[in-house]
Amino acid sequence: MPKRFLQNYLEYTLFLSLIFVVKALPRTLALRIGAGLGLLSKVLLPKRRKRALENMRMAYPLMPEEELRNNVSEMFRHLGISGVEMLLLDTFKTKEDLEKYFSFHGLEHLREAYKLNKGVFLLSGHLGSWEVGTFFLPMLGCPADFVAKQMKNPYVGRYFNRLREAGGGRVLDAKHGARRIVKSLAENRAVAILLDQHTTPSVAVKVNFFGRPAYTTPIITQIAMKNGVPIVPCFTHRTKDNHYEIVFEPMILLAPDSDREAVVRNTALLTSIIEDAVRRDLTQWFWVHRRWRE
Structure with missing residues (x-):
């Protein structure tokens, strides 16, 4: 064995x-x-x-x-x-749980983005309680998929995927996930991507994050520019009493352009939005990650 x-x-x-x-x-x-x-x-x-x-x-x-x-x-x-x-993700089950533990700000921005019928990119990062979106988005009637890396232990990984999908969303494997992302968007689903992790330089662009160059995936920028997909920044902060405040910011529509400079510029814009959210409560970001590498 x-x-x-x-x-x-x-x-x-x-x-x-x-x-x-x-x-x-x-x-x-x-x-x-x-x-x-x-x-x-x-x-x-x-x-x-x-x-x-x-x-x-x-x-x-x-x-x-x-x-x-x-x-x-x-x-x-x-x-x-x-x-x-x-x-405990799968212990949230009902509308009563939604009303008891969650408060929302700017939900109208997400509703407006869905109305464009092009799918929605949910821009977020490893900030606050980022996993609880797998519950509240389907409960709000917002079909959503979540891009995640597979774990080294396949048994633990499959269990976590079941937890993430317990609310009705779907998990998309981050590896070779571009085709699945485009398919989900074509079904007018939201696709949540955490844009604040190091990416292999060969498939990344380098933009500043807290004043330091960081390799970042341009996948949201490239697909949004090509297909006109709206981007809605979304961040979940845990309160002191272990409830959740979810903020949806106004949607972003990127001008169609295939130029690399435009891709870098727009990826830098999205990264700066995550940085601003981290600065609102720096203790709820994943500082142990090797985000900056040369």
């Missing part, structure tokens, strides 16, 4: 045990434990902690060291809560 298979199976068994415990607890207690695990991970993962400190220090060079370290600690706490939130 291959070693990788045994490792995957063991990880999956432990993962199911964790889920059983989390779902047996009251939601508030489970999230509180998640916060504690997040702070513990700051201690157990020194390389991640160092990377977060370096990234935040470069982004905010004038920030006092004590404030910076406090923000990094709060970010780890946030990541721990986010991990538990994802395990």
Whole structure:
């Protein structure tokens, strides 16, 4: 029996045990434990902690060291809560859950974009509680698909995909996903893409993010420019009482143009929108990611 298979199976068994415990607890207690695990991970993962400190220090060079370290600690706490939130995605089921935990701002911008009948790009990033859109978008009557990378452990990956699709959305594999994205848009569905991760330089453009060059996928820009697809920035922030504030910003319509400079310019525009959203609460962004690479 291959070693990788045994490792995957063991990880999956432990993962199911964790889920059983989390779902047996009251939601508030489970999230509180998640916060504690997040702070513990700051201690157990020194390389991640160092990377977060370096990234935040470069982004905010004038920030006092004590404030910076406090923000990094709060970010780890946030990541721990986010991990538990994802395990509880399928516990949101009804309109009552929608009304109890979610508040929306600018929902009319999303409605207007759907009316163009060209599909909708939902622009977002690893900010706040980015996974909960898999629940609230279908519940709002907005058909949506979510682009996600596949995990190394296929058993855990399939479980997470079931969680993401429990509300009625669909998961699109990020690898070779352009054709699936275009098909979804042709069905007048929204396609949510997180545009704030490092992309292989050979298929990326380089734009500034917090004043530093970052390789970024141009896929939203290219498809939107070619097909006239509206782009609606959407960000979900967790409140102190573990509710969610969702902000939909006015839709963006990019002029048709195949010129590379236009692609870079428009990708920079979308990246700057994500940066502005991160600055509204920097402790809820994924600072442990190697976003800037040469």
